[in-house]
Amino acid sequence: MLIALPISELTPGMFVDSVTKQHEGLNSIKIKTSGLVRNQAIIKRLVTEGVLELLIDFTKGDAAIPDKYKPKKSTASQKPITSSSKTKPPAVKPAITLEQEFAKASISFEQHNRKLQALYGDVTTGLSVNLKVIDEMANDIVSSVFRNTSAMTILTRVKDKHSYNWRHMVNCAIFTAVFAKYLGYKEEAVQQLAMGALLHDLGQAKLPQGIISRPSKLTGSEMDIIKRHVAQGLGLVKGEKGITPLILDMIVNHHERLDGSGYPRGITAEKLSRPARIMAIVDVYDALTADRPHQEGDEPINALRYLLAHKELFDAELVQHFIKCLGVHPVGTIVKLTNERLALVLEGNKLNPIKPKVKLFYNAKHGHHVTPKDLDLNESDQSIKIVSSIKPLDYQINLARLLKEHLLN
Structure with missing residues (x-):
């Protein structure tokens, strides 16, 4: 066949x-x-x-x-339903394991970054945006997230400062889809939100790339140029087929803040929609945790603390939900435990964010890898706790290789 x-x-x-x-x-x-x-x-x-x-x-x-892909069985030979027939409950889709989805997600993630890099380059040279590609990417990301929330999210922890521009947009689409699903949005709405996230910073491709990739802090006049990416992004997609008001809202308002200190219009809380507030949180979180040309990415817990500490800028209720959604130590994070072992966070715990499911893989005290072991820190008889999150390079760990070793069959 x-x-x-x-x-x-x-x-x-x-x-x-x-x-x-x-x-x-x-x-x-x-x-x-x-x-x-x-x-x-x-x-x-x-x-x-x-x-x-x-x-x-x-x-x-x-x-x-x-x-x-299996052919559907013909219903012609099925017995008609009668009053005495017992109705069967609808079939429940089998759960997709993290390992199963990660095999697909890791391939798709690489493809998405390559496609967006190519699209970014096209826009830089003056070509129009291929929105069909963006729509297909959004659909693939959302489908993966709805099959298994953790697989795509784990991949956002793999860093590369030389490809930040497009990786940031892919990461934001993943985080937005995961967060929107957690908040209860239907899949069709999550698709639009993911598409808005993929497009939110594309206007930067129309700016001088020397400023975008500057490995040092920008001057005031250079920041004024950067702020133009919002208008440039709007101009790239406004009026195009498939671009909804929700998507335009995310592009235009993702740098606005509740107290009116954002840009480009300086509008305040009462004029900011929920999608715009979601996009603002996701945008800042990924920007803080990613390696960029001018700075090394911070640990997730510090980025979450930043969002929590600035209630005047970000929707406090949504930030709380975001923390519960991702966990204090998001999937893909490497953590140090009280037993002097390093572990990879595999699954969050919505009820108790500080006690996720992890996979032990390294003896930090003696500096060598150990036989991998899955551990649920939320089990009642479990005394081991997380001490802190650590940066992979502190222990000469290649995160991309580690993920493939432990999650690809």
């Missing part, structure tokens, strides 16, 4: 019949060969070559057909 799958759904064990879609903008060789996908390295190479979609032959290889 031949089924076309996006590259994000390709897994080891599948047999590739052919490549049906490949990014035309890359200077890569068109892949025409077929064969068995034996490991993640092959998938990564396909992603690098710009492959977008493949035709999979499920009569070959070891992988089973994903449920959503």
